[in-house]
Amino acid sequence: MANETEQKGFLKKFGKWAPMIGGAWIVLNIVAPLALLRIPAVQKYLIAVGDKLPFAIPGMG
Numbered sequence: 001m002a003n004e005t006e007q008k009g010f011l012k013k014f015g016k017w018a019p020m021i022g023g024a025w026i027v028l029n030i031v032a033p034l035a036l037l038r039i040p041a042v043q044k045y046l047i048a049v050g051d052k053l054p055f056a057i058p059g060m061g
Contacts, residue, residue, distance in 0.1 A: 036042050050057065 037046075
């Protein structure tokens with residue numbers, strides 16, 4: 001019984017932060033990289049770095 005109350009306390013404590021943490025994760029891992037890829041200077045840098053690699057990446061170049 002103590003385990004159930006401890007778990008409920010944990011969920012109650014962090015339940016209000018879950019949407020903010022989830023939103024921040026989405027922004028940092030999906031939105032920000034896609035926004036960076038639209039900048040021409042970043043595209044040119046990635047192409048230059050890709051040309052220097054000693055192996056081929058399918059679909060690049």
